[in-house]
Amino acid sequence: MRRSFYHYILTQRGHNVGDPVEDFAANVAKDNNFPKQSQDYHELSSYLELSVNYLSSMDLFDQVWDNYQENNQ
Template identity: 65%
Template sequence: MRRSFYHYILTQRGSNQKDPVEAFADHVSQDIMFPKQSENYHEVADYLEMNTNYIKSMDLFDRLWEKYTENNQ
């Protein structure tokens, strides 16, 4: 079964806020406006670029999206 990027990123949460993946996942989990059902790269990327300040680099998102697509086939 395919899952949304949001559901994938929730599996990356942790307590180490110095880890950029865990910190990003924690912020996403608290973002009530995040496109929770989306499986579309551009929809999520546009949302992050236009509506958030918790992602320092879109390179991190690109790496996570790649892992998401590998795990969501």
């Protein structure tokens, strides 16, 4: 069974403090409204673009999404 993006990103917390991916993961963990069950790129990217201010660049999301896709086959 494929895991959601939320479950994947939580595995990225605590590895390299100060790393942009770690910071992104920590902020997602604090975001009560994050779509926790989603595996859909468009749903997640829309949410991040329109609803949060903790992601400075969508390029970071795209990088993490690529890693999620590779690790979630």
